[in-house]
Amino acid sequence: MSFTLEGRTGPWEIVVGLEVHAQVTSRAKLFSGAATAFGAEPNSQVSFVDAGFPGMLPVINRECVAQAVRTGLGLKAQINLWSRFDRKNYFYADLPQGYQISQYAHPIVGEGAIEIELADGSTKTVGITRLHLEQDAGKSLHDQHPSKSYIDLNRSGVALMEIVSEPDMRSPEEAGAYLTKLRQILRYLGTCDGNMDEGSMRADVNVSVRRAGEGYRTRCEVKNVNSIRFVMQAVEAEARRQIEVWEEGGTVEQETRLFDTARGITRSMRSKEDAHDYRYFPDPDLPPLVIEQGWVEGLKASLPELPDERRARYVAMGLSPYDAHVLTLEKETAAYFETVARGRDAKVAANWVMGDLFAAINRTRTSIAEPPVKAEYLGVLLDLMQDGTLSGKLAKEVFEAMVETGRSPGAIVEERGLRQVTDAGAIERIVAQVLEANLDKVAEYKSGKEKLFGFFVGQTMKAMQGKGNPALVNEAVKKLLG
């Protein structure tokens, strides 16, 4: 079933390709030693290279190259042992050199692929065209002074990976799923923190529409969209705009647009005629970037487990594909789950993480990175159920107490005397009292009203404040009712 948008004149298919700018996780910038921490005082992380001072020269940061290669490997992509940095020339106040250094003609990473998961459980492969390294620009602040613009160069020179997809996506959902998956892979690899609200990841969205079976029509690029939700909204908004243009007999012009998040529409930023002539040419300050296959192999050998592999492993551990998908979405969730599941029943662990833990996180407005219950404690709780110390019901109670107090399950069990009663003799004595007090019901039961069995069990549990071992209580009731 393919996704279409219904126009006045019939259904339209959407064609989407994404260019994602992902900030490389590294201590220093792409070509200078200046720091890259987010949120620092303006212009406090700027070297003379980043500020474009006379005579300053770029020197490539080896770690940024390694991060790009790791990402390429994670995208199952071609790693180019020879790549080159070009200059993209344009004037802007927050571009100190008057050019951006970017791998325009010869990127370090070539073709790869990402498998995305869709809500209906199906999967789809989206092609990666390329990944290249480039410098970020600084930031212009126009709202600090009535007549002046301020420039913050902290970001100037920070390493970005531009990851370009093939125009393989056909719906807002697919675009969202692609970005989700890409972000997941980057975060698993540790090559980009994926913090879209801090600008560590932003997407340029290329959208066109067409009738079924047609070739591509003209596309527009929606620049700098900074959340997955906005990307999905921008795809739909831009597609609807284009459908309207086509259906009214107009022609979609190739142009750069912006997504107005408040109004949910795209607006023209500049047309093709205004497009810059960037005068790309090889940066003469930098020799071609040559890396060795052996070095790439070394990086490959030390790659962490990726989401697809981890999901497969979880399925092999007995989880459903859905559970495996949910638990691997964020690597922090996966890490939590693995701590809980280590040496325990994986399905039980998954149920607790996805059920009680997720609910507690929502309720307490915390996150998996700072969970309301430590993974180690949840593991111990499962052990207490396993060895019969706690019933399922008591375990829920202990869990809630852990959320409230942050204390260990052992401490809570001791403190509140929640230990389950497994002494068969003691249980039988209580069952006998319950039957004694309800002779009329016993008579009814014996005359065939077997539903009352649950009543006796319930009364017994109540009398034991819920601490009776459910199996033993059942056994005792059955035995005494004879």
Place this chain on the structure above:
Amino acid sequence: MHPTDFSLRGAIEALNEGLVSSVELTQAHLDGIAALNPRLNAYVTVTAEQALEQARASDARRKEGVAGPLDGVPLAIKDLFCTAGTRTTAGSRILGNFVPPYESTVSANLLRDGAVFLGKVNLDEFAMGSSNTTSAFGPVENPWSRKNDPDTRLVPGGSSGGSAAAVAARLALGATATDTGGSIRQPAAFCGIAGIKPTYGRCSRWGIVAFASSLDQAGPVARTVEDCAILLKSMAGFDPKDSTSADVAVPDFAAACARGVKGLRIGMPKEYRLEGTPPEIEALWEQGLQWLRDQGAETVEISLPHTKYALPTYYIVAPAEASSNLARYDGVRFGLREAARDSDLRDLYERTRAAGFGPEVKRRIMIGTYVLSAGYYDAYYLKAQKIRALIKRDFDQAFEKVDAIVTPATPSAAFGMDERQDDPVTMYLNDVFTVTANLAGLPGLSVPAGLDAQGLPLGLQVIGRAFDEETVFAVGAAIETAADFRAVPGLRAGV
């Protein structure tokens, strides 16, 4: 002997022997500058106090026996090298009163070895020019003049005109310079001194205001080949801050000057016999080859078939890189800023760059912007890169047959300040013998070899294999010895 008449090596010996102090040497040069600079305009900035302070410190070091290889030697620094705390202009208005907070690697290396800096010397704006007439700080005058026409003021050549004029007029024992298409060798030839553009990558470009990154290379000018060798030894060396700097050992260049040329094969490229070259330059070239034969070298005619494309190639590649390198002068962070109308950013750029750059710089920015533009890139820039590779291959093939190549340094002697200013292309022809070494990244040395009929100095150029400056110095020293060049310019310190 007047202290400004020392060769650089002679000065080091005299300092070592206690015949002269660095303070005396420095003061003598400062006196010379005070007397002659108002006319020559070689220095843009004289750092007299700092120089004397450095000289005193040097004398103290020498007393303690911890003197470096250049300790106490007064030098001039081309105003393209950033010097910490001293204004650096690149000969342009656009840098305004830019005072770098950092020291270029090359000048830092000289300071490390004990050198004294007399000041910053004039140059064509952003090193773009062959006559030192494009400087925002006024033209430099060549200390030499024509025998029969002594009143015509001559250019010192460019872009390192201030460096060459200062050294020729004895206003420094040596100077740093840079060479993108001939900017060391041509002014050295015009001023009757020696100058070497080393192999690309030999000296760090870090802290040197960039003109054309793939061609720029720092080197020394001095009054003898050996003095150049001593200076280059200090200036050169791998610098991790410059990605194009070469990680190769720096040999003892001065020792190589005494090697002799016996058994060397010297190439004479037939394509350098240009129509219109004055006969006396042709004759000097032949004389130079004869001197080398006399000292045991073998001379061979060779072919560098793509030579005729070198100049047009250079005038595509260099402006292309310059147009991008000079984009940073935008009035935003440092240097000149001309206030914009209506707080318009584009207007700020236009006014600042219109006021800040001179006509030659603007011309090259426009040429460079044009050749990189969409639709022209392939026809100009890309084709130029291909020809550049062919020019390099010409040299590779030639160096399979010969150890060094000897050519004239310039197609003429120094010309008058008012001559050749109307047509930029005529001016560009000055680089015809020198640009090839930049395009191929090879070392090229200019050595004074004789005088023309007007009594003006003429130079010969020695080109060598990449990172074989030693052979270049050996051949240059052999020519120097045979030429026995003793002529001195009319304007000089100590007269």
